[in-house]
Amino acid sequence: MKFFLPLTVLLLALASFVRAADDPAEGVKAATKVREIFEAKCLDCHGPELPRPKGKFGYVLDLKRVADNPDYIERGKPDKSDLFKMVEDDEMPGEDANVPPLTRDEKDIVKRWIELGAPDAPQVAGETTSAAPKTAEAKQLMPFWKRLLRYIGRMHPVSTHFPVALMFVAVFAEGIAWWTRRDSWLQTVRFLVVLAALGAISAAALGWINAYFASYVGQAAPILKWHRWLGTGTAIWAVVCAALAMIHECREGTTERQRLRGALLLGAFLVGVSGFLGSALIYGLDHYAWN
Ligand code: HEC
Structure with missing residues (x-):
């Protein structure tokens, strides 16, 4: 019992150290999650297959291209990135969308991703297939x-x-x-x-x-x-x-x-x-x- 407090402090310190160290894996993880979020909440209007994407922005899943556009992202600075401001203020996906606004957690992931310099994540093979059942599930929610x-x-x-x-x-x-x-x-x-x-x-x-x-x-x-x-x-x-x-x-x-x-x-x-x-x-x- 005597060791409990120092041990906890040590563990917490260790944990925060691991967090603080910006390991590149965190960037890839954040990017992967961001792409999932965009896929679920932005694809209806900004997807690459749309003949006329909204706001002439039709490449929301191409994170590198999104991050390279200074109108949307300023790497490392979420507060100066219009894309983050839009999702933070629930301007995007918008009231008319078929999807709800981003949750607090999702917004924080987007924020963290930009803080980390808005890195790209390799498209994992089979990622699209893993997303497919999700949309099929969503469709099932609508009654026949x-x-x-x-x-x-x-x-x-x-x-x-x-x-x-x-x-x-x-x-x-x-x-x-x-x-x-x-x-x-x-x-x-x-x-x-x-x-x-x-x-x-x-x-x-x-x-x-x-x-x-x-x-x-x-x-x-x-x-x-x-x-x-x-x-x-x-x-x-x-x-x-x-x-x-x-x-x-x-x-x-x-x-x-x-x-x-x-x-x-x-x-x-x-x-x-x-x-x-x-x-x-x-x-x-x-x-x-x-x-
Ligand atoms: C229901 C449709 C819809 C959804 C869903 C949607 N948007 Fe939009 N988005 C629009 C429209 C419409 C515009 C153009 C607004 C305008 O020009 O006034 C726009 C514009 C934008 C722009 C600015 C493009 C430009 O160059 O002017 C960004 C960035 C953006 N959206 C990001 C997102 C993100 C990120 C998501 C998902 C979290 C999202 N949008 C989801 C409809 C949508």
């Missing part, structure tokens, strides 16, 4: 009906091609009707616009489902908002067009026909703008720029 719903929502982009094309073709057919003055063309217009309305309703419904599972932050968030409401409005307008075409006889030269014609033109315009905003969510607002 939810995963099914998410899957159905993914049909939104493909479904939108129907109302877009049908609405444009309806305007084209209406143009021929006007040019040829043949009432028979009205049948074609009716057929097209009713299908367009049905397609628009389905596309809008799928869009709401799809957006529920998506996380758009930063610049994309307001685009999603506009796309959502304009898309919903377009679907309603397509139904109005279909109703105008069906309810009245719409003979050439009548006011009803003129009204239908105007409604179709507006519908085609709306469907075009909604479609553009939708693709801007994937490819960015400048995706029609020449360069």
Whole structure:
């Protein structure tokens, strides 16, 4: 019992000495852990496979490249490293993310990694396979009906091609009707616009489902908002067009026909703008720029 206190002191001193000695193995360990943390919490938005990573930052697992970027990391100085500040303040992964913010422990690991000079760690063979079951596990946490719903929502982009094309073709057919003055063309217009309305309703419904599972932050968030409401409005307008075409006889030269014609033109315009905003969510607002 007499030796207990000195022994403890000695052990503690020894332990702190081992800690203080910056052995290179600690750097590799920290780097490996940091990569695991980034893989779990940043990959959705900054992964290398994304066509448009958020903030044009798509290499979060390439620690060497991250550490070499002075905008993100100042080696040895976490407080001057923007990347650390972002995770420390829970700015990243952000409120809209599907993942929770970093825990205190995880933040400390990132901090320690930068203090150690933000070293790289060799990619261990099989690391990706060890991470795979983790994601599979995470997917299992979602109940089946939810995963099914998410899957159905993914049909939104493909479904939108129907109302877009049908609405444009309806305007084209209406143009021929006007040019040829043949009432028979009205049948074609009716057929097209009713299908367009049905397609628009389905596309809008799928869009709401799809957006529920998506996380758009930063610049994309307001685009999603506009796309959502304009898309919903377009679907309603397509139904109005279909109703105008069906309810009245719409003979050439009548006011009803003129009204239908105007409604179709507006519908085609709306469907075009909604479609553009939708693709801007994937490819960015400048995706029609020449360069
Ligand atoms: C839900 C999506 C999402 C997740 C998850 C996410 N980020 Fe981001 N991140 C963004 C967006 C969006 C931007 C661009 C912000 C802007 O430009 O205003 C961004 C920007 C950044 C930037 C600045 C890039 C630049 O050059 O401007 C860094 C660094 C960053 N994120 C780090 C991280 C880290 C580290 C994680 C994980 C801990 C993470 N992010 C997780 C969405 C995300």
